[in-house]
Amino acid sequence: MGLALTELTVSHFRSHKLARVSLDGRPVAIHGPNGAGKTNILEAVSLFSPGRGMRRASAAEMTRRPEALGWKVSGVLGAQGQRYEIETWSEGGAARQVRIDEKASSQIELGKLARVVWLIPSMDRLWIEGAEGRRRFLDRIALSFDPTHAEASLSYEKAMRERNRLLKEQVRDAHWYAALEGQMAESGHRIHAARLSALDYLRAAQDRAETAFPSAELELIQTEGAMPETAEDLRDALSESRFRDLAAGRTLVGPHRSDVYGVFAAKGVPAKDCSTGEQKALLVSLILSNARALAEMVGAPPIVLLDEVAAHLDAGRRAALYDEICALGAQAWMTGTGPELFTELGDRAQTVVVTEGDEGSVVTA
Numbered sequence: 001m002g003l004a005l006t007e008l009t010v011s012h013f014r015s016h017k018l019a020r021v022s023l024d025g026r027p028v029a030i031h032g033p034n035g036a037g038k039t040n041i042l043e044a045v046s047l048f049s050p051g052r053g054m055r056r057a058s059a060a061e062m063t064r065r066p067e068a069l070g071w072k073v074s075g076v077l078g079a080q081g082q083r084y085e086i087e088t089w090s091e092g093g094a095a096r097q098v099r100i101d102e103k104a105s106s107q108i109e110l111g112k113l114a115r116v117v118w119l120i121p122s123m124d125r126l127w128i129e130g131a132e133g134r135r136r137f138l139d140r141i142a143l144s145f146d147p148t149h150a151e152a153s154l155s156y157e158k159a160m161r162e163r164n165r166l167l168k169e170q171v172r173d174a175h176w177y178a179a180l181e182g183q184m185a186e187s188g189h190r191i192h193a194a195r196l197s198a199l200d201y202l203r204a205a206q207d208r209a210e211t212a213f214p215s216a217e218l219e220l221i222q223t224e225g226a227m228p229e230t231a232e233d234l235r236d237a238l239s240e241s242r243f244r245d246l247a248a249g250r251t252l253v254g255p256h257r258s259d260v261y262g263v264f265a266a267k268g269v270p271a272k273d274c275s276t277g278e279q280k281a282l283l284v285s286l287i288l289s290n291a292r293a294l295a296e297m298v299g300a301p302p303i304v305l306l307d308e309v310a311a312h313l314d315a316g317r318r319a320a321l322y323d324e325i326c327a328l329g330a331q332a333w334m335t336g337t338g339p340e341l342f343t344e345l346g347d348r349a350q351t352v353v354v355t356e357g358d359e360g361s362v363v364t365a
């Protein structure tokens with residue numbers, strides 16, 4: 001069995017007042033009408049990994065209204081033959097906290113135990129919208145391989161914000177710039193290296209996989225120029241760019257200017273020019289590759305969250321997806337409006353029904 005939640009309790013979280021389910025490691029098929037609270041369950045599960053969860057919401061947004069008391073998500077996680085009790089919560093909109101086996105812990109520690117990857121409907125426009133979404137997509141993948149990736153991103157962004165502030169205010173203190181550029185070079189180089197190795201892991205997993213989903217050729221590119229290869233080079237590039245950056249009022253070189261270029265490999269067509277269905281299939285393929293690569297790296301597949309994915313695939317592709325998930329041994333949490341979307345799974349999955357009640361969402365396993 002892969003990494004799996006065996007108990008999940010969701011309390012005062014969005015539409016859920018109190019929901020509790022016991023699970024056995026099989027994939028979880030969640031169905032119920034629109035607005036019932038299915039995605040909210042997946043979002044709660046996404047909080048078993050570091051960061052803001054799959055909707056990138058603040059702790060305050062996730063608090064059940066109108067009470068707005070704060071929320072708590074807890075569960076028992078089975079990983080590598082071990083059992084961990086995990087709790088994460090927020091009080092009064094404050095940053096979320098984490099406890100593992102009743103001891104205060106950090107999101108990075110959580111990230112080392114639980115790997116969670118997801119595909120959500122808003123990613124359908126990933127290839128046609130701006131570079132930021134694609135960077136974030138790749139960063140989530142990089143984070144799943146390397147739980148310290150988030151630290152590098154935070155430290156880079158903090159230093160860049162400060163540098164951008166100096167640029168806007170037309171400050172010309174060379175020492176101040178040099179100090180910030182040193183920090184940006186160090187963390188920026190780590191970010192770039194983690195992204196490149198994430199792409200290598202994906203490529204290797206795609207090449208080895210027997211899959212019904214199309215493979216994607218992915219390449220990290222720069223919006224402008226080339227990404228400096230070493231931390232030293234990045235520091236020099238930042239320093240050289242200072243004059244130009246002063247004119248622009250922001251930093252123009254670095255990993256925040258990277259983008260992911262994707263091609264539907266079999267056809268040689270850029271992902272952005274593929275049909276909606278093909279773009280979806282590429283994303284499914286990438287998430288499965290991410291899961292396969294993680295299974296090899298850490299010895300267990302991650303928890304995979306697939307929100308409204310079934311509805312977008314034809315019956316053949318859907319059956320293939322279920323077969324591949326079961327072959328991987330991943331605890332995939334999948335949502336759909338009706339049970340007919342999950343018939344091909346049969347008893348290979350557990351069913352959870354979510355409906356809307358007077359007191360909020362009602363969850364029955």
Ligand SMILES: Nc1ncnc2c1ncn2[C@@H]1O[C@H](COP(=O)(O)OP(=O)(O)O)[C@@H](O)[C@H]1O
Binds near residue numbers: 015041061
């Ligand atoms: N903070 C919140 N407090 C209470 N209800 C919320 C909160 N955030 C979202 N909701 C409600 O959750 C419902 C949507 O749940 P969702 O899980 O997205 O539905 P679906 O089953 O369609 O996936 C909506 O009715 C929305 O009003």
Ligand SMILES: [Mg+2]
Binds near residue numbers: 038039040307308335
């Ligand atoms: Mg939904």
